[in-house]
Amino acid sequence: MFVSGIGAISARGIGTGNLETLEQDSEIRERSISKDALLSVKNKYDLRRADRYTAIAMASAVQACADAGFTDCAMEGIGIIIASAFGPHRTTFAFLNDILDYPEDQVLPTTFSHSVHNAAASYVASSLQIRGPTISLTGFEDLWFDALELSGVFLNSGGCKRILLIGAEELAPLTQSLPGILPESFPCRLMEGSVALLLSSTPEGRNYTAISCRRKSVCREIQNRHSSCAAANDFLGGAFQTALKALASSNQPGSTISIDSTSGSIAFYKTI
């Protein structure tokens, strides 16, 4: 498969230009995406009712499509895969607020429907008029790699020509409190953001590079990736690293980058 377009959003703003500095900076002070950046996305795509997590995912998604030269509504045979460890947990907790604060029969239906993991995929699909497979994935160990590999399987199956693969995480009370509750597993403050790759079965768009997935034989080889607090070592690490590799290959025609399993995940189970 081929990387045809890349999009990203982080505390440094919308765009892929700052990804490299994120990886190099182990003492990033601002880890939240600015409200203005997300508001611009929400206004542009009529996402007033969507939550923060959806806006984060949408920001990178639309950028990846635009980067590949696709305008809205012009993408045939495309599917969406969104991978996230915690998903829209700010909204999940908002629904729990309802349950804690009000009688059980008076909670808000809109909050509940937005708390499901695939709400973001739904908004991306309707905003971009994507009608192919729409898959929302969760996990903690090697999620990005498994999602990338699945993208290749969908493309090779002929079920779709393109996959918009999105890795997204948001900061909220849960992710912000993780270093305090589980300091061994989360020795640093986490970041929020998203990376989207428009993957194609044939070269097109920006045609950054071909990409292959290399699964290591045993998942127990996961290395401890807690040595640094840099962005590349948090939830989005695998996604950021893949985007950086693809960007670095853009000046090398015919290149292929290889992504290994366990390349960017946190091995939770080793420390809990």
Added chain:
Amino acid sequence: MAQSSPVITGIGCISCVGDGCNDTSASLFRQPVLPAPSIYAGSTLDFPVFELTGFKSEKDQPGGRTLALLRHALDQALLQAALPPQELASLRVGVCIGTTIACQLNNIPFYAELRASGTAPAKPLINFISGSPAEWIRREYALNGPALAVSNACSSGTDAIGMASLWVRSGLCDIAIAGGADELNKVPMAGFHALGVCSKSPCRPFDSSRDGLNLGEGSGVVIIESAESAGRRGISPLFSVAGYGTAADGFHITKPRPDGSGLEQAVNCAMKTAGIQASDIAFVNAHGTGTGGNDSLEASVLFRIFGSSVKYLSTKRMTGHTLGAAGALEFIFSGMMLSEGRAGPSHGFENLPDDIPVAPLTSPITINGRFALSTSLAFGGCNSALIVERPG
């Protein structure tokens, strides 16, 4: 059976239809149990649900009750597939599990403490992370393939089986453990009640008096295997995953696209994968929740694809809507019906309303065909379909 179709060599299932393959298969053709207000889910809402009151699970365990249900079904499936757990690590095995509950940290006491004090005990968080269902199975059996939890709301179980079948078709795995699991608890009960879709009586899919769904809980697990792998191991396939299709509505977060084109695309894609035509489908196990919107749209699409002679049913009156488990359980039920050579009836249906173009099965019918279709529609506009094929 198409040579390249992945085969099913083991089944595990627990729902209000039954516990285990034999119990479930026998009960599929009996009168269903009645739903009742929940005893254990911690909800004060008194609408009826299909709760597994006889299934006890330990509190404060990784993955909670959902993982306990999944493990229960998994043990059955591995046993039937003659796969000793200790041998799985030496095979190329992946895991794909659909769930809605196990992917959300909706532990209310944990959150109440976090909200009040800014910190909370680690144990619930550890249980949540380490209990992520697919990864839990991968760790437990030291598997070396992919492990993904699918959270596509009510189509999660269907998509998990479909994606795992793609893994096996593509050669990424020889064997895949796939299915879905979900428990009843206060969060979905409050949420679905808020959406106004819960019936106060046993659900009546496709009926003129239908007024909503009943929630349920359960788990369904299948062992998907390449035909070559099953042959090497000397295992006879139970049935096969002949086709999978999934398509987005791209329309609205809760409302299905009114023209039903998303579901139609998913069904057509599944039939294309299987290399069959509409006339090859012996019966359809529909999503059929008992809500007004779902049932009229789904029946209209089935009528459009299969015509007035379509044979279809819903099993929701037997299990309730088990959310992430529903698609997996209904795929299994479809395979069991094909194997038995009979299908139906669609329990809860009595009278045909104006918005349903053709009635579901009102009594059991004999099945001679080789293929059945199982459909799922979900929040977010996910439409997914699986084609089951019995051995020829």
